[in-house]
Amino acid sequence: MKEKVILAYSGGLDTTAIIPWLKENYDYDVVCVCIDVGQGDELDGLEERAKLSGATKLYIEDVVEEFVDDYVMPCVKANAIYENKYLLGTAMARPVIAKRLVEIARKEGATAICHGATGKGNDQVRFELTIKALAPDLKIIAPWRIWTMTSREEEIAYCQKHGIHLPFSADNSYSRDRNLWHISHEGLELEDPAQAPDYDHLLVLSVPPEKAPEEGVTISLSFDKGIPIALNQKKMSPTEIIKELNQIGGAHGIGIIDIVENRVVGMKSRGVYETPGGTILMEAHTQLEELILDRATLSAKKEISNRFADIVYEGKWFTPLREAYQAFIDVTQEYVTGEVILKLYKGNIIKQGTTSPYSLYNESIASFTTGDLYDHKDAEGFINLFGLSLKVRAMKMASLQEDKN
Numbered sequence: 001m002k003e004k005v006i007l008a009y010s011g012g013l014d015t016t017a018i019i020p021w022l023k024e025n026y027d028y029d030v031v032c033v034c035i036d037v038g039q040g041d042e043l044d045g046l047e048e049r050a051k052l053s054g055a056t057k058l059y060i061e062d063v064v065e066e067f068v069d070d071y072v073m074p075c076v077k078a079n080a081i082y083e084n085k086y087l088l089g090t091a092m093a094r095p096v097i098a099k100r101l102v103e104i105a106r107k108e109g110a111t112a113i114c115h116g117a118t119g120k121g122n123d124q125v126r127f128e129l130t131i132k133a134l135a136p137d138l139k140i141i142a143p144w145r146i147w148t149m150t151s152r153e154e155e156i157a158y159c160q161k162h163g164i165h166l167p168f169s170a171d172n173s174y175s176r177d178r179n180l181w182h183i184s185h186e187g188l189e190l191e192d193p194a195q196a197p198d199y200d201h202l203l204v205l206s207v208p209p210e211k212a213p214e215e216g217v218t219i220s221l222s223f224d225k226g227i228p229i230a231l232n233q234k235k236m237s238p239t240e241i242i243k244e245l246n247q248i249g250g251a252h253g254i255g256i257i258d259i260v261e262n263r264v265v266g267m268k269s270r271g272v273y274e275t276p277g278g279t280i281l282m283e284a285h286t287q288l289e290e291l292i293l294d295r296a297t298l299s300a301k302k303e304i305s306n307r308f309a310d311i312v313y314e315g316k317w318f319t320p321l322r323e324a325y326q327a328f329i330d331v332t333q334e335y336v337t338g339e340v341i342l343k344l345y346k347g348n349i350i351k352q353g354t355t356s357p358y359s360l361y362n363e364s365i366a367s368f369t370t371g372d373l374y375d376h377k378d379a380e381g382f383i384n385l386f387g388l389s390l391k392v393r394a395m396k397m398a399s400l401q402e403d404k405n
Contacts, residue, residue, distance in 0.1 A: 002029045004110040005141065006101050009034045009058070011046045013168045014116040017155040020162035026141070029056045033104050036062045038180025053164050059104055064180055067096045068239045072181055072278075073315070077245040077336075078297040078329045079286055080309040081302075085259045088312050089182030094123060095317035098130035105138055112139035113312040118188035119145045121303050122264050126315030133318035159201070174202060180242055182255075182275040188269050190258075195317040197258055197272050205246055205274040209347030213228045216345030217252060218352060219245075221284040223340070226333030228281060242277040249276025264314050283349045284340040289357045292335055301332050344403060370396060 005022055009015045019030050020275035032055040034046055043060060046085050050058040071092045074080075082088055101113050113131055117123035119142070128140050149155050153170045175186045183204050184314045189195040196209040221241075222230035228241045236244070249255055289298065308325045316322060338356025344350050365374045 004029045005112040006105045006110045008115045031057045033059045037067045037093045039178045078308045080307045082309045082313045090177045091313045094126035098127045102135045114141040129315040185272045206250040212253040212346045220341045226336040245277030252344040254281030
């Protein structure tokens with residue numbers, strides 16, 4: 001009996017060409033696994049395509065709820081944003097995909113897992129760190145680091161040589177990654193940072209802000225312990241809320257970013273990301289936290305949020321450090337409960353009001369009208385103590401200057 005390899009399969013040209021390549025070079029039975037993280041109609045026709053390409057079996061695994069509940073929501077609670085802009089859409093999905101690949105490898109008794117990530121990108125790191133953490137005994141095969149094919153034309157010719165005649169185009173197009181949280185775009189004019197994105201040709205989930213409706217829309221989001229539980233006061237699951245917000249936000253040009261990011265492998269890469277629902281959720285969660293968390297906790301959480309984002313981006317989900325940071329974050333979310341009202345207008349998210357039973361905002365203290373809880377005279381003693389070290393240093397420097405003179 002032949003050994004089995006689990007192939008992370010998308011149905012695209014790369015992973016289709018990998019099937020005969022694995023059979024030719026390793027003599028494996030190829031079990032294709034497509035993980036559904038909310039990429040929509042990209043899954044249509046996969047079974048026929050995989051079998052035509054020589055796969056012995058195809059799994060299509062729906063992990064959307066697991067993806068949202070166990071990976072997206074921890075990042076929302078953390079306000080995890082890489083390099084201040086990237087909402088980690090691809091990075092969050094890779095651990096759950098690789099985890100399911102390992103689970104099916106165990107079920108099938110496979111000896112290896114193969115992925116189609118290139119040797120230049122982050123995904124090879126994310127897939128392989130997860131596999132190493134969960135199944136250190138499994139062999140990992142990365143064809144893009146091994147084979148000699150360098151273009152789509154060569155891949156198409158290779159497929160045809162092996163009797164695979166599928167309607168792949170040799171035309172270059174954007175390299176995209178889509179899931180429920182976002183869609184990313186790389187390639188073509190985006191490879192030149194001096195060029196503006198061709199948004200009319202590029203966008204999938206959204207419209208450019210200038211083409212959004214002339215009238216904005218007002219929405220409300222309710223949270224319980226940092227988790228969104230209702231949209232416009234209608235109880236919904238986090239998955240349902242993200243789906244709905246993608247529709248609403250996309251129509252109003254929300255969540256389109258054009259960034260040059262620092263990849264794990266050391267190079268800079270430019271991409272355009274559409275994250276309409278995620279951008280709205282992150283903004284609402286941030287506004288609720290600023291009402292509820294005390295100054296010291298909020299400051300510490302911001303530092304940990306940045307580190308948490310780095311960990312997720314680098315593919316280190318299954319590590320003790322990520323678990324430790326998440327434990328801290330979960331404690332900070334104990335009272336992050338309330339409602340946030342937002343107006344969406346031509347790419348902008350405009351605050352319309354925030355309420356929480358745990359709000360630390362006290363109008364009696366904060367108002368310009370003096371209340372019973374705050375005596376202006378108390379500020380003098382506070383400032384004297386708060387600035388004491390500054391005063392002592394200034395006195396010392398002045399004394400030294402006098403000695404020099």
